[in-house]
Amino acid sequence: MSDNFFAELDSELWDAKITPSSEEAQPVHSNPAAHAPVKKPLPAGPIKPQLKPTTPMNPSMSRPVHNGQKNLVPKRPLMTGKPVLTNRPLKRLELPPEKSIVTPESTPAEVPTSLSPAVIKSLNVPVIFPKSAEPQILPKADHNVTRMIPIGGLRTVGANMTMFEHGDDILIVDGGLEFARGGNSPGFNYLLPDIRFLQPHIKRIKAMFITHGHLDHIGALKNLVPALGFPPIYGAPFTIAMIKKGFEEAGLKNKVQFFTINPDAGKMANIGVFKYEFFRVNHSIPDSCGVYIETPSARIMHMGDYKVEFFPRIDKPADLPNYARIASRGIDILLQETTNSSRLEWTTSETKVTGELKQIIMDARERVIVGNFSTLISRIQDVVTIAQELGRTVLINGRSMVDCVAIAREMGYIKCKEGVIKALDKKTMESIPENKQIIITTGAQGEEFGGLNNISRGDHATISIKPSDTIVLSSSIIPGNELAIAEMMNRLNRFGSKIITIKELEVHSGGHGGIVEQRVMMNLINPKYIVPVHGDLSQRLTLKREAVKMWWDPKNVLIIEDGSIVEIDERHELVFSRKKIPLEALGVDGMSIGSLETRAIKERIQLGEEGVLIVNTKDATVESRGLFFPDEITASHSAIADYAKKAVSAKKPEDNHKNFCDFLAKDLSKMVLKVWEREPLVVCI
Numbered sequence: 001m002s003d004n005f006f007a008e009l010d011s012e013l014w015d016a017k018i019t020p021s022s023e024e025a026q027p028v029h030s031n032p033a034a035h036a037p038v039k040k041p042l043p044a045g046p047i048k049p050q051l052k053p054t055t056p057m058n059p060s061m062s063r064p065v066h067n068g069q070k071n072l073v074p075k076r077p078l079m080t081g082k083p084v085l086t087n088r089p090l091k092r093l094e095l096p097p098e099k100s101i102v103t104p105e106s107t108p109a110e111v112p113t114s115l116s117p118a119v120i121k122s123l124n125v126p127v128i129f130p131k132s133a134e135p136q137i138l139p140k141a142d143h144n145v146t147r148m149i150p151i152g153g154l155r156t157v158g159a160n161m162t163m164f165e166h167g168d169d170i171l172i173v174d175g176g177l178e179f180a181r182g183g184n185s186p187g188f189n190y191l192l193p194d195i196r197f198l199q200p201h202i203k204r205i206k207a208m209f210i211t212h213g214h215l216d217h218i219g220a221l222k223n224l225v226p227a228l229g230f231p232p233i234y235g236a237p238f239t240i241a242m243i244k245k246g247f248e249e250a251g252l253k254n255k256v257q258f259f260t261i262n263p264d265a266g267k268m269a270n271i272g273v274f275k276y277e278f279f280r281v282n283h284s285i286p287d288s289c290g291v292y293i294e295t296p297s298a299r300i301m302h303m304g305d306y307k308v309e310f311f312p313r314i315d316k317p318a319d320l321p322n323y324a325r326i327a328s329r330g331i332d333i334l335l336q337e338t339t340n341s342s343r344l345e346w347t348t349s350e351t352k353v354t355g356e357l358k359q360i361i362m363d364a365r366e367r368v369i370v371g372n373f374s375t376l377i378s379r380i381q382d383v384v385t386i387a388q389e390l391g392r393t394v395l396i397n398g399r400s401m402v403d404c405v406a407i408a409r410e411m412g413y414i415k416c417k418e419g420v421i422k423a424l425d426k427k428t429m430e431s432i433p434e435n436k437q438i439i440i441t442t443g444a445q446g447e448e449f450g451g452l453n454n455i456s457r458g459d460h461a462t463i464s465i466k467p468s469d470t471i472v473l474s475s476s477i478i479p480g481n482e483l484a485i486a487e488m489m490n491r492l493n494r495f496g497s498k499i500i501t502i503k504e505l506e507v508h509s510g511g512h513g514g515i516v517e518q519r520v521m522m523n524l525i526n527p528k529y530i531v532p533v534h535g536d537l538s539q540r541l542t543l544k545r546e547a548v549k550m551w552w553d554p555k556n557v558l559i560i561e562d563g564s565i566v567e568i569d570e571r572h573e574l575v576f577s578r579k580k581i582p583l584e585a586l587g588v589d590g591m592s593i594g595s596l597e598t599r600a601i602k603e604r605i606q607l608g609e610e611g612v613l614i615v616n617t618k619d620a621t622v623e624s625r626g627l628f629f630p631d632e633i634t635a636s637h638s639a640i641a642d643y644a645k646k647a648v649s650a651k652k653p654e655d656n657h658k659n660f661c662d663f664l665a666k667d668l669s670k671m672v673l674k675v676w677e678r679e680p681l682v683v684c685i
């Protein structure tokens with residue numbers, strides 16, 4: 001790999017938009033110390049795992065299944081006489097890189113032994129407590145059975161979390177949040193997986209494995225980890241850095257032991273009864289991983305979030321031979337993400353996006369504003385590299401963007417000359433000509449308090465949009481954000497500036513592979529069972545249909561729910577239990593955690609949609625909020641007061657006051673519905 005890879009590539013992009021050939025695209029990483037390829041002499045007779053040859057389609061044939069035997073993927077020598085690239089390190093699978101698999105933190109944490117009041121007081125986040133008189137709802141597994149239970153990630157998009165259990169040991173993969181978007185979760189900051197059933201078992205939890213640093217995989221950890229007994233957390237370097245940032249704010253940083261895994265180690269390690277191996281995948285945040293988990297009864301491959309990208313900007317190209325090497329152990333269950341299952345095309349190459357961005361910025365007369373995800377470090381690096389070439393300065397806007405850029409620069413994932421990136425403040429902005437500025441900002445999803453949304457509303461302290469600005473939304477639409485983004489776009493369009501989105505040009509490459517990439521992975525890994533995850537029912541069913549078309553027996557592609565219990569017995573055969581762990585949707589509201597199924601939430605929804613009517617039974621006075629329009633308030637209140645007076649005068653001294661109030665509230669609800677056809681929350685006091 002050339003040290004000047006970016007410079008070389010960028011100069012090529014400068015001259016023309018190119019599509020590099022596979023020979024030109026080398027593994028690239030910005031952290032040479034951690035990720036430099038190990039140079040080896042060319043092997044005399046290199047052995048590579050090969051894909052199974054395609055068998056002609058025959059609907060009458062069922063897909064061959066295996067029984068967990070090893071070495072199912074046939075190996076054959078490379079063709080002799082094939083030209084070998086001298087600058088690309090060839091892999092010898094029998095000689096894994098000499099790197100440590102896992103590194104504990106240099107300073108051991110002071111892990112609390114219990115969730116004492118003093119510990120709770122030291123935290124800046126609400127933690128989950130067990131339900132009162134919680135029964136033992138996790139039934140004991142049979143001897144030598146491996147159990148998998150999805151705790152989150154199968155109801156909607158987000159809150160990804162799965163547990164694996166064998167014997168006395170439990171392993172958890174991911175602990176993500178789900179974004180609350182009003183609707184049935186009014187007032188909540190975010191939603192959490194319901195881990196309360198695990199609380200009687202916290203001493204059995206050996207570790208939490210984290211696949212990558214997106215919030216739907218790490219965002220709930222600060223709320224869950226204390227309730228789970230502060231288990232050690234394993235992840236790749238950038239993932240651990242992102243978790244630590246959140247834990248620092250939550251008062252948790254030194255209460256958890258972190259282990260940094262090396263996703264390039266190419267070896268298995270042990271924890272409890274589990275053998276495991278993290279492996280690198282391509283996604284939209286550095287150091288994304290999948291994880292292989294092995295027990296005496298099951299071999300499981302959890303892909304995390306991934307796409308198959310051969311021309312990444314700062315990560316390494318997709319390593320299909322490595323996936324095949326792991327799969328050659330004979331995979332029983334593949335957990336396959338489905339976020340983009342409905343997308344038919346192969347994900348746009350990141351290098352192509354780089355070319356588009358460069359052209360746009362070159363064409364821009366004045367200031368450029370790029371809306372981006374704060375964790376999409378490769379895109380930030382792109383903008384920084386382009387700015388450096390064009391003599392522009394990158395100004396960072398949005399708290400999460402500032403934090404992520406700081407972490408990525410410190411770890412060497414973003415590289416640039418001194419002074420190319422600057423904090424965004426009024427004085428700095430005024431000191432740089434507008435045609436030399438690129439502002440990179442959060443809020444491309446129309447988030448309520450996101451940077452770009454603030455700018456679109458004219459609420460930003462420093463940035464006001466001008467017609468001469470070029471705005472690039474270098475992002476996709478996360479499902480559920482369509483309306484917020486459309487409203488933001490309308491506001492931005494009023495300023496008359498040029499706006500470019502993925503509808504106009506390929507200015508974004510998503511992190512989730514489409515169905516084509518998922519087909520490749522299913523074929524390559526060839527698992528006995530497939531569990532579609534990370535998606536709602538429609539997305540998961542799309543993947544199932546695809547797998548069935550690829551000859552998987554429909555019974556072997558499991559559409560399960562959060563709380564479903566999947567068991568693999570010692571013959572590596574699946575036993576699907578009808579028993580289900582009852583899970584509720586939990587949410588964080590300020591410093592509290594509550595269930596979305598409580599009366600309080602139903603009342604919030606009713607209040608939000610219909611308003612509230614309050615009647616004081618002492619003097620039959622009436623108040624309302626959000627119920628009547630100004631010109632009908634006086635007459636409406638008067639009619640309701642008259643109705644209430646009659647009821648109050650008929651009240652007997654021996655009547656229970658609370659019962660009377662409840663009765664009157666029901667009566668008034670019927671009256672308001674009948675007269676005004678509205679259903680407010682009615683409160684009688």
Ligand SMILES: [Zn+2]
Nearest residue numbers: 212214283305
């Ligand atoms: Zn992700």
